[in-house]
Amino acid sequence: MIHVEGLRKIYNRHLAVDDISFDLEPGQICGLVGPNGAGKTTVMRCLAGLIPASDGSMSVGGFDSRTNLIELKRQLAYVPDDPPLFDDLSVAQHLELMGRLYKVSQFNRKANRLLETFDLVDKLDAGATTLSRGMRQKLAVCCAYLFDPKVLLLDEPMTGLDPPGIRELLQSVRDRAEAGATVMISSHLLPMIEGVCTHYLVMKRGQLRFFGSVNQLRSHYASTCTLEDAYFAAIDENLSSNASPSPTDQVLEMEVVA
């Protein structure tokens, strides 16, 4: 469902994502983890077709980003960590807009169920600017879920959510995956995503430190390790034996060579 090969992203002179490759199938939930600035959001934004990759190839649902970007975008929903809502629209109007844009069948049933799940029924007529941080996040998730995308890219979706909201969100991710969606969820809240993910992608300074299933993670690092243990092992791993320079060094070297 998601195929990424050799993805690179250079912002001006900064190599933010360096040669990342991975594949995800329907039903898989991939935790995208790594320290601040690792490149997680950049990977998601490239995959969502919001920013162009500098190199590499990507496809979603078989649609290549270079030749079929519009179809690729139709396959997925991207929920950024600070959802851009429309100031002038209410909660209900956001959902109606999404419903019309994506020609959602059984709109009322789906919208009502989402509003109940994410505890937004009381806020139906509230304007976006009057919503709390967590409510904005919940509304963005509802908008994403409404059209049943095949791929969900959730960037730090638990930020601002209360404990019931976090529980609902994680359960909804499980339900969506069970129904066949492919989910990528970036988070720093490792214990919270640990019970949900089937796969992990660990990044540091633009580079891929680990990609694989939960079982592969366990056998790679230690059979009893937690995600947090594996995370620290992966990001602390000394790559110098591969003589792999840091991304910034690589950009500078490229410039010197040029």
Ligand SMILES: Nc1ncnc2c1ncn2[C@@H]1O[C@H](COP(=O)(O)OP(=O)(O)OP(=O)(O)O)[C@@H](O)[C@H]1O
């Ligand atoms: N628009 C931009 N222009 C220049 N550099 C950028 C831009 N966006 C991100 N970067 C840089 O790219 C690198 C990766 O950023 P990114 O936001 O993808 O990291 P992240 O893993 O999502 O971080 P966090 O966990 O803090 O959200 C960082 O060094 C960041 O400063």
